[in-house]
Amino acid sequence: MAGTERQLTLRFLAEPADVNFGGKVHGGAVMKWIDLAGYxxxxxxxxxxxxxxxxxxxxxxxxxxxxxxxxxxxxIIYTGRTSMHLAIDVRAGDPKVAERALTTHCVLVMVAVDDEGQPTEVPDWKPTSATDIELRESAIRLMEMRKKIGVEMQAHLDLQPQV
Structure with missing residues (x-):
């Protein structure tokens, strides 16, 4: 039921197909996992x-x-009218022990869409704990920073020579 499940954790083993040239899991594989969990x-x-x-x-x-x-x-750490901001943590470790170390962290913004691909409203999420309130406030601050970065990026693009 919509508006009831705020978090999700995917668990799996890192496979040989996920390895980069340095012998560690490829950053692109991690980004794919982040997108899957976010979705x-x-x-x-x-x-x-x-x-x-x-x-x-x-x-x-x-x-x-x-x-x-x-x-x-x-x-979920913030909801707008059609968007959801999510905090993503990736942890990993030896499967024979319970300890998992933080390996990657990021923020995703996902937008709900209807059958025509148009943004559609999402249930509102209201924080209740002090931690959740701070996460929501952080998401709002990050949103404001992204707006400023967007202006700077557009200025950069406008200066690129046209080919």
Whole structure:
């Protein structure tokens, strides 16, 4: 039921096909996992098909090794009219022990769309704990920063020579 499941965690083993030339899990594979968890969480919250509108602040903190158990956790931290901001944490470690280390963190913005691909409303999420209130406030601050970055990026694009 829409508006009831705020978070989701995917768990799986990092496979040999995920390895880069340096022998660690490829950043692109991690980004795919982030997108999958974000979609699952956003679709579960909204009850709608969702698309990724933004992925930002991706921090690769620690490498993931083949054979590690990987946990990709997605959590709604802010809802707009049609969008959902999610905090994503990727943790990994030896599957034989319970400890998982943070390897990657980022924020995603997902937008719910209707059958014609147009943005559609999502259930409102209201924070209740002090931690959730701070996460929501952080999402709002990041949204304001993205607007400023968008203006700067447009100026950069406007200065590019036309081919």
């Amino acid at each position: 699952g969480c956003a679709a579960g919250w909204s009850g709608k098909y969702c698309i990724t509108a933004y992925a930002g602040g991706i921090r690769f903190v620690k490498p993931i090794h083949v054979g590690n158990i990987v946990e990709v956790s997605a959590k």
